[in-house]
Every structure is written in C-alpha cells, then in structure tokens.
Amino acid sequence: MVLNALFRWAFRRSPWVGLLQVGGCNGCTIEVVDALTPRFDIERFGAVYKSTPRHVDILLVTGCVTVGSVNFLKRIYDQIPDPKVIVAVGTCAVSGGIFTNRVESASSYAVLGGIDRVIPVDIYVAGCPPKPEAIIDALLEAAKLLAEKRQ
Ligand code: SF4
Numbered sequence: 001m002v003l004n005a006l007f008r009w010a011f012r013r014s015p016w017v018g019l020l021q022v023g024g025c026n027g028c029t030i031e032v033v034d035a036l037t038p039r040f041d042i043e044r045f046g047a048v049y050k051s052t053p054r055h056v057d058i059l060l061v062t063g064c065v066t067v068g069s070v071n072f073l074k075r076i077y078d079q080i081p082d083p084k085v086i087v088a089v090g091t092c093a094v095s096g097g098i099f100t101n102r103v104e105s106a107s108s109y110a111v112l113g114g115i116d117r118v119i120p121v122d123i124y125v126a127g128c129p130p131k132p133e134a135i136i137d138a139l140l141e142a143a144k145l146l147a148e149k150r151q
Contacts (some may be wrong), residue, residue, distance in 0.1 A: 023077035031130060
C-alpha cells in the first residue's frame with residue numbers, strides 16, 4: 001500500500017518509457033519487456049510504454065555498445081526531447097559486460113563498452129540480467145529524477 005502510494009507519487013505525471021537494445025544477448029531486453037507487460041505491469045503505476053523516441057521521457061537501454069550501433073544510439077538520444085532520463089539496464093549497458101572482458105583474447109573487436117561511452121547515463125542497473133523488480137525500482141528513481149529536471 002505504501003509502495004503503491006510512493007509509485008503513484010513518483011509517476012503522477014505519467015512518464016512515457018522507451019526501450020532500446022544496442023547489443024548484448026537479448027536477456028536484459030526480455031526482463032524489461034517482463035517489467036512492462038501485465039505480469040509486473042508498470043502501467044498500473046501510470047508509466048506508459050512508447051515506441052517512438054520523440055514521445056519518450058525515460059529511455060531504458062540494454063546491451064553493450066557495438067561499433068555498428070554508435071550512430072544509431074546517438075540519433076535516438078538526440079530525438080528524445082529534454083528533459084529526459086537515460087537508464088542503462090544490465091551489466092552490458094553499464095560496462096560492456098562479458099563482451100568487453102579485460103582479458104584481451106576474451107573481448108570483441110566490435111564492442112566499445114557501456115553506453116556511457118556514447119551518451120550520458122543517469123541511472124545504472126546492475127545484473128546479468130537484472131530482475132524486473134530492479135528495473136521497476138530504477139524506473140521509480142528515474143521518475144523522481146525526471147520530476148526534478150522538469151522543475
Ligand atoms: S547483461 Fe547479461 S543478460 Fe544482459 S545483455 Fe548482457 S549478457 Fe545478456
């Protein structure tokens with residue numbers, strides 16, 4: 001009950017949430033979809049999923065940045081109107097994860113690392129993959145940050 005009230009307070013302006021995958025194994029994306037769809041149902045708190053960056057307030061990004069996705073990621077970031085909040089979801093989005101292992105032979109030539117190598121990130125969610133509860137928690141923080149940025 002208290003948690004519901006907290007979510008409703010944070011989400012009272014109904015932030016619109018987008019999802020972008022730039023690399024990785026797809027595991028984090030599936031967890032985000034789980035958080036957005038009826039089992040965990042983020043919409044019950046007022047957040048709404050949007051597929052167009054121009055409508056998005058909070059962008060969830062999954063996967064490590066590959067060489068091929070750099071321009072795509074920058075373009076999507078620029079299309080989101082200010083103020084915006086960017087959330088890196090999962091170890092790959094945070095640091096490049098297993099695809100940028102410090103051991104030279106284990107890293108990929110096609111992977112740059114975490115998404116903050118290309119765009120500014122406001123919130124980091126660790127995990128490989130993080131659970132939907134952690135993603136919802138990050139969305140709550142993102143909604144609070146968005147409210148602060150709007151003031
Ligand atoms: S953090 Fe783990 S689950 Fe998520 S994309 Fe990377 S390897 Fe896959």
